Amino acid sequence: MESMLQRVVRQAAEAGLTQNITLATNASQLDIITNQLGEKVSIVTEPVRRNTFPAIALAASYLSMKKHCSDDEVVVIMPCDPYTEAEYFHVIGRMVRCVEARVADLVLMGITPTYPSAKYGYVVPRPNVQHMETQAVDYYDVARFTEKPTVAVAEELLKENAFWNGGVFAFRLGYMMDIVRRYFCAESFEETRARYDEFPKISFDYEVAEKAQSVAVVPFVGEWKDLGTWNTLTDELSQHAIGNAVIGPKCENTHVINELQHPIFVDGLKDVVVAACPDGILVCAKKETENIKAYVEPLATRPMYEERRWGNYRVLDDTRYPDGSHSLTKSITLMPGKHISYQRHHCRTEVWTIVGGEGVLVLNGQVRSVHPGDVVSIPQETWHAIRANTQLTFIEVQFCSHEQGGQLTEEDIERTEWDWNGRS
Amino acid sequence: MESMLQRVVRQAAEAGLTQNITLATNASQLDIITNQLGEKVSIVTEPVRRNTFPAIALAASYLSMKKHCSDDEVVVIMPCDPYTEAEYFHVIGRMVRCVEARVADLVLMGITPTYPSAKYGYVVPRPNVQHMETQAVDYYDVARFTEKPTVAVAEELLKENAFWNGGVFAFRLGYMMDIVRRYFCAESFEETRARYDEFPKISFDYEVAEKAQSVAVVPFVGEWKDLGTWNTLTDELSQHAIGNAVIGPKCENTHVINELQHPIFVDGLKDVVVAACPDGILVCAKKETENIKAYVEPLATRPMYEERRWGNYRVLDDTRYPDGSHSLTKSITLMPGKHISYQRHHCRTEVWTIVGGEGVLVLNGQVRSVHPGDVVSIPQETWHAIRANTQLTFIEVQFCSHEQGGQLTEEDIERTEWDWNGRS
Numbered sequence: 001m002e003s004m005l006q007r008v009v010r011q012a013a014e015a016g017l018t019q020n021i022t023l024a025t026n027a028s029q030l031d032i033i034t035n036q037l038g039e040k041v042s043i044v045t046e047p048v049r050r051n052t053f054p055a056i057a058l059a060a061s062y063l064s065m066k067k068h069c070s071d072d073e074v075v076v077i078m079p080c081d082p083y084t085e086a087e088y089f090h091v092i093g094r095m096v097r098c099v100e101a102r103v104a105d106l107v108l109m110g111i112t113p114t115y116p117s118a119k120y121g122y123v124v125p126r127p128n129v130q131h132m133e134t135q136a137v138d139y140y141d142v143a144r145f146t147e148k149p150t151v152a153v154a155e156e157l158l159k160e161n162a163f164w165n166g167g168v169f170a171f172r173l174g175y176m177m178d179i180v181r182r183y184f185c186a187e188s189f190e191e192t193r194a195r196y197d198e199f200p201k202i203s204f205d206y207e208v209a210e211k212a213q214s215v216a217v218v219p220f221v222g223e224w225k226d227l228g229t230w231n232t233l234t235d236e237l238s239q240h241a242i243g244n245a246v247i248g249p250k251c252e253n254t255h256v257i258n259e260l261q262h263p264i265f266v267d268g269l270k271d272v273v274v275a276a277c278p279d280g281i282l283v284c285a286k287k288e289t290e291n292i293k294a295y296v297e298p299l300a301t302r303p304m305y306e307e308r309r310w311g312n313y314r315v316l317d318d319t320r321y322p323d324g325s326h327s328l329t330k331s332i333t334l335m336p337g338k339h340i341s342y343q344r345h346h347c348r349t350e351v352w353t354i355v356g357g358e359g360v361l362v363l364n365g366q367v368r369s370v371h372p373g374d375v376v377s378i379p380q381e382t383w384h385a386i387r388a389n390t391q392l393t394f395i396e397v398q399f400c401s402h403e404q405g406g407q408l409t410e411e412d413i414e415r416t417e418w419d420w421n422g423r424s
Numbered sequence: 425m426e427s428m429l430q431r432v433v434r435q436a437a438e439a440g441l442t443q444n445i446t447l448a449t450n451a452s453q454l455d456i457i458t459n460q461l462g463e464k465v466s467i468v469t470e471p472v473r474r475n476t477f478p479a480i481a482l483a484a485s486y487l488s489m490k491k492h493c494s495d496d497e498v499v500v501i502m503p504c505d506p507y508t509e510a511e512y513f514h515v516i517g518r519m520v521r522c523v524e525a526r527v528a529d530l531v532l533m534g535i536t537p538t539y540p541s542a543k544y545g546y547v548v549p550r551p552n553v554q555h556m557e558t559q560a561v562d563y564y565d566v567a568r569f570t571e572k573p574t575v576a577v578a579e580e581l582l583k584e585n586a587f588w589n590g591g592v593f594a595f596r597l598g599y600m601m602d603i604v605r606r607y608f609c610a611e612s613f614e615e616t617r618a619r620y621d622e623f624p625k626i627s628f629d630y631e632v633a634e635k636a637q638s639v640a641v642v643p644f645v646g647e648w649k650d651l652g653t654w655n656t657l658t659d660e661l662s663q664h665a666i667g668n669a670v671i672g673p674k675c676e677n678t679h680v681i682n683e684l685q686h687p688i689f690v691d692g693l694k695d696v697v698v699a700a701c702p703d704g705i706l707v708c709a710k711k712e713t714e715n716i717k718a719y720v721e722p723l724a725t726r727p728m729y730e731e732r733r734w735g736n737y738r739v740l741d742d743t744r745y746p747d748g749s750h751s752l753t754k755s756i757t758l759m760p761g762k763h764i765s766y767q768r769h770h771c772r773t774e775v776w777t778i779v780g781g782e783g784v785l786v787l788n789g790q791v792r793s794v795h796p797g798d799v800v801s802i803p804q805e806t807w808h809a810i811r812a813n814t815q816l817t818f819i820e821v822q823f824c825s826h827e828q829g830g831q832l833t834e835e836d837i838e839r840t841e842w843d844w845n846g847r848s
Contacts, residue, residue: 244723246719246722246723248708248712248716248719250709250712260686260705261741261742262684262700262702262703262704262705262728263703263704263705263723263725264704264705264706264707265704265705265706265707265708265716265719265720265723266706266707266708267708267709267712267715267716267719268696268708268709268710268711268712269693269696269707269708269709272692272693272707274707276686276705278686279686279687280686280687280688280689281684281686281687281688281689281700281705282688282689282690283688283689283690283693283696283698283707284672284689284690284691284692284693285674285691285692285693286692287692288672288674288691288692291691292672292689292691295670295672295689295691296689298670299668299670299687299689301687304686314741316740316741316753317685317738317740317755317819318685319755319779319780319817321779321780321781321796321817322780322781322815323780323781323796323814325779325780325796325797327777327779327780327817327819329740329753329755329819331741331743331753349797351775351777351799353751353775353821353823355743355745355749355751355821355823356743356745356746356747356749356751357745357746357747372745372747372749372823372825373749373773373823373825375775375799375801377799390747391746393743393745393751395741395751395753395821397777397779397819397821399777399779399796399797401796401797
């Protein structure tokens with residue numbers, strides 16, 4: 001099994017494009033990306049989610065000020081979720097050559113449409129193809145952009161040989177840094193990141209592409225599937241039900257993806273996606289799935305499932321009681337050889353019941369092995385860490401009484417080092 | 425707040441019908457009914473779910489053989505889920521007088537239809553109303569039954585003055601017992617219950633009502649809502665979203681009832697009900713909700729939430745591990761003054777973390793008080809019980825290792841008595 005991200009990074013490497021990929025992502029994705037790609041990959045994390053322009057501005061600042069890339073270096077921005085083939089990466093190579101040859105400030109990839117979709121943005125080229133003799137690259141100058149048209153308008157756009165905008169952009173780093181400095185001139189990458197909320201919440205398409213004086217588009221013909229919305233993702237699923245789910249006989253074109261233990265039954269639905277995971281349950285007409293962000297964001301509370309460098313956890317229960325106490329129950333799994341940091345909490349007790357695997361526990365400097373069935377009681381202020389020998393799962397009950405503040409927080413943690421090799 | 429069942433029992437008592445109600449239900453509902461109606465109510469539990477004929481046959485056997493009611497006693501069968509008014513119970517009184525006057529073997533209530541519904545069964549009367557002078561009761565002889573017709577057929581039925589079949593039946597006990605004895609002649613109620621699976625899986629309507637030689641119907645005119653299907657229940661809800669749920673702007677006539685902690689977002693749906701509880705998640709076109717039983721039954725595993733005499737529990741997690749062990753995590757709440765029985769398990773350990781309330785714990789005969797934050801480790805073979813002083817919640821982690829059998833079962837329990845007054 002290979003993730004979307006692992007596949008794209010592998011394909012870029014196989015195309016000989018670069019080994020030098022920087023990932024721009026939200027801080028919450030850091031551990032899962034490190035797990036998938038290893039420790040060596042460069043990751044720029046946005047402190048809060050804004051939009052694609054601020055994220056790309058931050059990544060460009062990182063390359064310029066942290067990695068000290070020159071202004072003439074060509075940067076390619078691409079999404080991590082296209083399902084595509086090798087030719088796509090060869091087109092990226094051509095886009096880079098266009099920027100190097102200064103045919104335009106900004107060069108886009110144009111996906112050759114296979115049908116008049118209303119799901120995508122369109123790039124409308126000027127009529128005549130340009131040929132760059134020295135590089136053997138064909139490109140078009142861009143006349144205009146059109147965001148998600150109706151199907152009727154899309155049919156007209158196809159007659160103009162318009163392309164889908166696949167969100168792949170190439171430019172010289174200096175070009176982007178000039179735009180970044182319109183907002184503020186930072187002395188360092190750290191300053192840029194600290195002032196991240198001074199960037200407007202706007203997409204790269206609106207802020208840069210549509211305002212650019214000189215834009216070219218290099219066509220790509222081939223397999224390309226956008227896995228970025230439920231609507232397009234479900235098109236690629238080979239099964240209608242994934243996980244503990246049953247689809248009734250009166251359903252049409254309906255998909256259920258269930259990561260919960262609770263069974264799901266659906267019937268009488270048409271063109272609907274049901275997606276259930278610990279963070280929430282989505283039931284949505286496929287054509288509406290692009291518009292859910294604004295509604296779903298207020299529903300998010302604390303993360304209910306997270307992948308970490310050491311493994312993952314799932315929140316089983318989060319309850320406040322009439323006497324003012326608060327408990328949080330998690331199932332925590334550590335991968336073999338991994339450990340959680342040596343830590344203590346000031347305002348909570350924890351109880352661990354080992355339910356699977358073998359490990360080594362440190363409790364206030366005392367080391368012992370733990371086995372399934374063992375119970376570990378961790379009063380507040382007690383230093384503790386645990387390492388998995390085999391894949392290790394325990395149920396953790398966090399408890400904060402009214403007297404302790406009645407409020408469990410992720411911030412109530414003090415960490416220090418434990419020398420696993422030297423002392424255990 | 426009053427449950428459906430509490431309301432119906434109160435209304436029957438207010439109408440002066442009887443204080444002598446026997447409830448026929450599934451064994452799994454026993455504790456929740458006792459909690460709602462108290463210890464004094466008669467309850468007949470079917471050992472497995474079959475259908476309405478076997479359930480009514482069992483209840484009739486209970487009245488005949490356990491309560492020693494005479495064959496001439498009039499029995500009224502009614503569902504527990506109509507939302508209706510006092511007049512309904514007065515009509516039941518008239519039905520009883522019809523049976524007493526022997527106008528028919530079986531007397532039904534006919535709900536006067538308010539629209540040509542395709543959701544209900546219909547009772548078609550003979551044209552001329554009968555008037556029982558002595559009792560001042562009007563009734564009709566029944567010509568035939570029609571199950572859930574199309575709307576067009578229902579319109580024709582309304583022209584024939586047909587009634588909805590509300591599932592309310594009255595008969596002499598001896599009439600029903602004659603039918604019961606066609607299957608087997610039991611010596612006792614206990615024998616009948618033990619041989620319950622010899623009754624066919626068939627509804628009372630098909631097995632009794634449609635075959636009866638002499639059937640009368642007494643009309644009811646008034647408010648009557650069937651809360652027995654999601655389709656009819658959601659008609660009566662004042663809010664579209666109950667629990668942690670948001671309904672998007674592109675929904676029409678869509679209801680969400682969410683008893684889970686996970687948030688639910690729905691959009692782009694029309695005439696759909698989403699119902700989520702620990703036992704499972706239903707997403708269904710309202711018009712299909714009557715037909716889900718056959719699909720949903722195979723999805724049920726163990727109960728994920730149960731109300732008991734002492735309180736309730738919720739299953740938070742149920743997982744088997746690669747090393748062959750099994751863990752089950754529950755949140756258990758005891759009502760003030762209630763206790764769980766003194767018990768031990770042969771094949772599992774339990775760990776309780778008290779998270780809310782105060783209580784008294786017994787562990788191998790030793791009594792102590794417990795408070796939030798306390799941890800109780802219960803090895804296998806250890807006798808244990810707990811009583812709540814205030815509402816008491818604890819997180820229970822059940823654990824069964826590969827060596828202990830690797831299979832947690834509800835049957836692994838040995839109970840004895842603990843004298844809470846004498847010894848604690």
